[in-house]
Amino acid sequence: MAITPGGSLNSVPTSQKQTLSSNYLDFTGGTDTTWAQQYLPDLMEQEAEVFGNRTISGFLSQVGAEEAMTSDQVVWSEQSRLHIALKGTVITAGSTNGTFTVISDIDGNIAGDGFTVADHGVRTNDVVLIASAGIVTQCLVVDADTAVIQVEPYDKANLTGHATGASASTLLVIGSEYAKGTSYNDGNFAASTSRTANEPTFKSFSNKPIIMKDYYEVSGSDASRIGWVEVSGEAGQNGYLWYLKAEADTRSRFTDYLEMAMLESVKGSNSTVVDTSLGAPNDGSVGTEGLFAAIEERGNVTSGISGVNYATDLAEFDAILAEFDNQGAIEENMMFVNRATSLAIDDMLAAMNSYGAGGTSYGVFDNSEDMALNLGFSGFRRGSYDFYKSDMKYLNDKGTRGGINSAAGSAAIRGVIVPAGVSSVYDQMLGKNMKRPFLHVRYRASQTDDRRMKTWVTGSVGAATSALDAMQIHFLSERCLVTQGANNFMLMK
Numbered sequence: 228m229a230i231t232p233g234g235s236l237n238s239v240p241t242s243q244k245q246t247l248s249s250n251y252l253d254f255t256g257g258t259d260t261t262w263a264q265q266y267l268p269d270l271m272e273q274e275a276e277v278f279g280n281r282t283i284s285g286f287l288s289q290v291g292a293e294e295a296m297t298s299d300q301v302v303w304s305e306q307s308r309l310h311i312a313l314k315g316t317v318i319t320a321g322s323t324n325g326t327f328t329v330i331s332d333i334d335g336n337i338a339g340d341g342f343t344v345a346d347h348g349v350r351t352n353d354v355v356l357i358a359s360a361g362i363v364t365q366c367l368v369v370d371a372d373t374a375v376i377q378v379e380p381y382d383k384a385n386l387t388g389h390a391t392g393a394s395a396s397t398l399l400v401i402g403s404e405y406a407k408g409t410s411y412n413d414g415n416f417a418a419s420t421s422r423t424a425n426e427p428t429f430k431s432f433s434n435k436p437i438i439m440k441d442y443y444e445v446s447g448s449d450a451s452r453i454g455w456v457e458v459s460g461e462a463g464q465n466g467y468l469w470y471l472k473a474e475a476d477t478r479s480r481f482t483d484y485l486e487m488a489m490l491e492s493v494k495g496s497n498s499t500v501v502d503t504s505l506g507a508p509n510d511g512s513v514g515t516e517g518l519f520a521a522i523e524e525r526g527n528v529t530s531g532i533s534g535v536n537y538a539t540d541l542a543e544f545d546a547i548l549a550e551f552d553n554q555g556a557i558e559e560n561m562m563f564v565n566r567a568t569s570l571a572i573d574d575m576l577a578a579m580n581s582y583g584a585g586g587t588s589y590g591v592f593d594n595s596e597d598m599a600l601n602l603g604f605s606g607f608r609r610g611s612y613d614f615y616k617s618d619m620k621y622l623n624d625k626g627t628r629g630g631i632n633s634a635a636g637s638a639a640i641r642g643v644i645v646p647a648g649v650s651s652v653y654d655q656m657l658g659k660n661m662k663r664p665f666l667h668v669r670y671r672a673s674q675t676d677d678r679r680m681k682t683w684v685t686g687s688v689g690a691a692t693s694a695l696d697a698m699q700i701h702f703l704s705e706r707c708l709v710t711q712g713a714n715n716f717m718l719m720k
Contacts, residue, residue: 273457274472282479283621284486287708290561290645291666293679296436301669301709304429308333311348311400311425315376317359317389323369325386327357327376330394334714344374348425352403352411359389359396367404432525436671436707437492437515439484443477445470447688447696474700478682481702485680487627489668489708492517515707518666518716519640525713527554530637530720541575541609547644547717548610555715557646559613564642565622565629568719572616576604614644637720644717665715670706678705 312333318326329347336342349355353368355378364386366378376398380386389396450470458472459465460479495501495513507513522528527550529543551557564572606615622640623629632639646665670679681703684690688698710716 274459281626282483283624283627284483286563286619286621287486287489287666287668290647291664291668293668293670295672295677295679296669297671297673300433300435301707302431302433303709303711304431305712307428307430313347313349313398314394315396315398316393317357317386317391317396319386319389319391323377323379324384325357325366325378325380327355327378327396327398329374329376329398333397342428347371347374347376349376349398349400350403350423350425352405353400354402354404356399356401357386357389357396358399362388364389365401434516434669434707434709435494435512436669436705437488438703438705439481439488440701440703441477441481441484442699442701443474444686444697444699445473445688447686447698450688450698470698477700478702481704482680483627485704485706487621488515488517489706490518490621491520492708493520516710518643518708518710519718521708521710521713522643522716522718525710526716526718527714528718528720544609544614548612550717551612551715555646555712557715558611559647560615561645561647562614562616562642563619563622563645564616564719565632565640566618568641569616569618572607573604576607615647619643640718640720642719644719646712646715665711667709667711668706669709670704678703680704 313327313329314331314333314335316328316330318328329344329349331337331344332342332347337344349368349371351368351371353371355366355368357364357366357378364383365381366386367381368376369379370377378386450468452469453467454469455467456469457465457467458469460472460475464471464475492515494516495507495510498510498513501513502508502510505513516524527547529547551560562572604616606613608614619642621627621629622632622642628640632641672678681701683701684698685692685701686695686698687693688696
C-alpha cells in the first residue's frame with residue numbers, strides 16, 4: 228500500500244531557528260513570500276472619519292417647508308405692483324407738447340409677460356411725472372387710449388431736454404386733476420377721453436416635479452460576511468457589516484441629491500435629446516426650476532462692484548439695499564455664503580470698528596488679553612435691513628459646488644440672500660390665499676402613495692419578495708421647489 232502526501236501538506240517543521248514566511252499567517256492574501264512581518268500588527272478597528280460630516284443637506288429645511296401635492300404641476304399667482312410706473316420713449320413735441328410711448332412696465336415686463344402695452348393703466352386726466360436725463364417734468368395726460376400717451380407739461384412749453392432713446396424715460400402716475408363740474412368721460416380735449424376702471428393684475432407661475440431614483444444592492448453572501456473594520460456614518464450606522472455603511476451612505480447621498488437638485492435644476496428649453504431619452508412630449512416636460520434658476524429668471528443677481536467680490540466694503544450692500552427698496556423691502560434676510568465671502572464680510576465689519584486697527588474690540592464686547600478674540604460676525608444691520616450670515620456647506624465642499632466654482636468663472640456662486648418670513652399668494656389648486664415661506668418644496672403624495680422620500684426593499688435577503696439572491700434597497704422622490712416672490716431674493720455671483 229502506498230500513501231501519497233498532498234502537495235501542500237504542512238507537516239515538516241523548519242530545520243533552522245529563524246523567522247520564515249512559512250511560519251506565519253499571510254493576512255495579505257498573497258503568496259507565502261509576501262508575509263515577512265514577524266509580529267502581529269496593532270489593528271485599529273474603527274474607521275477614521277477624515278471628512279467630518281459629509282452631508283450638505285439642511286439649507287432648505289432652515290428656510291422653507293414641505294407640502295404635499297397631487298398634480299403634475301403646481302401653479303401660483305403673485306401680486307403685481309400697486310402703483311403705475313412705465314418705461315418708454317419720449318418725443319419732446321409730438322401732436323401736442325409731448326408724447327410718451329409705452330414699451331414696458333417698471334420691471335421690464337412687456338406684452339405677453341404679465342403686462343399689456345395696450346392696457347397700461349394710465350388714463351386721461353391723470354397727473355404724471357416723466358423723468359429722464361436728469362430732468363423731472365410734471366404733466367397732465369390728455370390722451371391715453373393707445374400705447375402712445377399724449378401729455379401736456381404743467382410748467383414748461385414741451386418736454387425738451389428729456390432723453391428720446393427707447394426705454395430711456397420713466398413715467399409715474401401720482402394722481403389726477405379734473406375741471407369743475409366734469410365727469411370721467413367729458414370731452415375736455417380733442418382726442419378721445421375715455422376713462423376705464425383699472426383692474427388689479429397678477430402674474431402666474433408654475434413648476435413641475437421631477438422623479439429621482441437610486442438603489443443599493445448587496446448579495447446574500449456579502450450580507451452574511453463580517454468585516455474587520457468597524458464602520459460608522461452620518462446616519463448612525465455602526466458595526467462590522469460593511470453593507471450597513473454602504474446602504475446608509477447611499478441613503479445620505481440620495482438625501483443630498485434631493486436638495487442639490489432643488490438648488491441647481493433648470494427647466495428644459497432646448498432639450499430634444501433629453502426629451503427623447505425621458506419620453507417627454509416637449510422641452511417643457513423635462514427638468515424643473517431650481518432656486519438659482521428662479522432667482523436668475525425672476526429675481527436679482529449681484530456680481531459685486533466691477534464684477535469682483537467687493538463684500539470687503541459697504542458699497543455692494545448699499546446697492547443691494549437700494550434694490551430691495553425697489554422690491555418688497557423685507558427687513559430681515561438670511562445670507563448663505565461661501566467661505567471667501569463670509570471672511571470678506573467679517574473683515575468689512577471689523578474695519579467698521581474704531582478699535583479694529585489694534586485688534587482689541589470685535590463684536591459686542593471688549594476682548595481682554597485672557598479672552599479668545601472673536602473675529603467672526605453672525606449678522607449686522609445696515610439702514611433698516613437686518614442680515615444674518617451663515618456658511619453654506621454646499622458652496623464650500625470640494626465634492627459639491629465648492630469644487631466647480633473655481634472653474635465656473637463668472638458663473639461661480641458665492642452666496643444667496645433669502646428673505647425671512649412668509650408670503651401671501653393665491654393657490655389655484657386650493658382656491659384661496661395661503662401664507663407660506665418664500666421657499667417650500669412640493670412633493671407628490673396621495674392616500675395610497677407618499678413620494679416625499681419613498682423607500683422599499685426587494686430580493687430574498689431578509690423579507691423575501693423575489694428569487695434574487697440579494698437585497699435591493701430602493702429610494703424614490705418626486706418633488707419640485709416653489710420660489711415665491713423671487714424679486715426679494717439676491718443671488719451673489
